[in-house]
Amino acid sequence: MTGRIFYVDEVSPGIRENNAGSKAREDVSAILHDTGFTRIEVAYDQSDRKTRNVLTRLTAHASTARDWERALAVAQSDDVVIVQFPLDHHSLLAKKPFAAARTRGVDIILLIHDLDFIRLSTGNDKTLAGKIRVRAEELSLLDLASKLIVHNEPMKAEIARSCGIAPEKIVTLQIFDYLIPDDTTRAAAGGPAQPVIIAGNLRKGKADYIYELPCSVEFNLYGAGYEDNGQSNVRYQGTFTPEELVSNLSGSFGLVWDGDSAQTCRGPYGSYLRLNNPHKTSLYLASGLPVIIWDQAALAPFVLEQGVGIAVSGLDELAVALESLSDEEYAQMRNRVQDLSSKLRTGHFTRRAIEQAISRSMPL
Numbered sequence: 001m002t003g004r005i006f007y008v009d010e011v012s013p014g015i016r017e018n019n020a021g022s023k024a025r026e027d028v029s030a031i032l033h034d035t036g037f038t039r040i041e042v043a044y045d046q047s048d049r050k051t052r053n054v055l056t057r058l059t060a061h062a063s064t065a066r067d068w069e070r071a072l073a074v075a076q077s078d079d080v081v082i083v084q085f086p087l088d089h090h091s092l093l094a095k096k097p098f099a100a101a102r103t104r105g106v107d108i109i110l111l112i113h114d115l116d117f118i119r120l121s122t123g124n125d126k127t128l129a130g131k132i133r134v135r136a137e138e139l140s141l142l143d144l145a146s147k148l149i150v151h152n153e154p155m156k157a158e159i160a161r162s163c164g165i166a167p168e169k170i171v172t173l174q175i176f177d178y179l180i181p182d183d184t185t186r187a188a189a190g191g192p193a194q195p196v197i198i199a200g201n202l203r204k205g206k207a208d209y210i211y212e213l214p215c216s217v218e219f220n221l222y223g224a225g226y227e228d229n230g231q232s233n234v235r236y237q238g239t240f241t242p243e244e245l246v247s248n249l250s251g252s253f254g255l256v257w258d259g260d261s262a263q264t265c266r267g268p269y270g271s272y273l274r275l276n277n278p279h280k281t282s283l284y285l286a287s288g289l290p291v292i293i294w295d296q297a298a299l300a301p302f303v304l305e306q307g308v309g310i311a312v313s314g315l316d317e318l319a320v321a322l323e324s325l326s327d328e329e330y331a332q333m334r335n336r337v338q339d340l341s342s343k344l345r346t347g348h349f350t351r352r353a354i355e356q357a358i359s360r361s362m363p364l
Contacts, residue, residue, distance in 0.1 A: 003078030007032040023242035031347035065093035077105030107146040151277035178286035187249035187287035194252035202226040208260035216319040254284025
């Protein structure tokens, strides 16, 4: 018998960040709300989790578990709860209320934004103890879930391999949606001779490749953390909210790249592209821009199959790739982008994945 369908919104009052992570989560919530599912709110204060006082932090973790217990208590046997993952309100203690819900017969669907236990595994920004804790937190909930919605087939294969989760429990999203109101001005997309756009976190240590961009191509940069090194072909355009950014992008292609090298995507952030669907890809496409992507990225096959971009192994290939593209070929690519853009702007891929996950979790 079909039960009710809920979705969880984690809310931290007063926090609204200019980054793709918050935009992605907000879009998923908006799509689930518009679909008619019932909202469950988990509100929390981040300050207690950042204190140096160990007792205060432990108390905050216990409070987290109680918050989740209260939130999930509304769901009973045959109900479905959709949760965005990893939890903003994370804690090892959160496993208990999730396990209790599963015992009551509640189906839990986790929609994956990131897998921190993989993304952070080779980085230096967390201690070994921190990495072990993240892995334990995430794997405990992945194992409890009835269904997982993951980015793509490579991520599905990695979760099945490294977490021992049956492939039939996993649904692929293909690409993240990027909601844009119909009256929003789209990006100013010129021909292939226009600058290549880079949007996102521009700080050293996260995107070091930006500081060794080839001199043979013009670039327009958007985002926080940029340190101007005087390179004449690189123009910094400023920082915008996700909603403002769409109207301010100007160029030919959006670049999907990460890591510490312009020669290839490497390091913890670059290598993660082999599994990850970067939200900036959706930003570019929803804005009407074709993309240039690393040829070993998990999203590269999707981009090429849809005919909405080109793939390169290193950024030193950009000049030749752009020069070989005619204005007519670029126009055809942009036409295909427009078709895909309409799907991304209205939540097509999220709705499809949710429908598949629910149909596999319970009879409709």
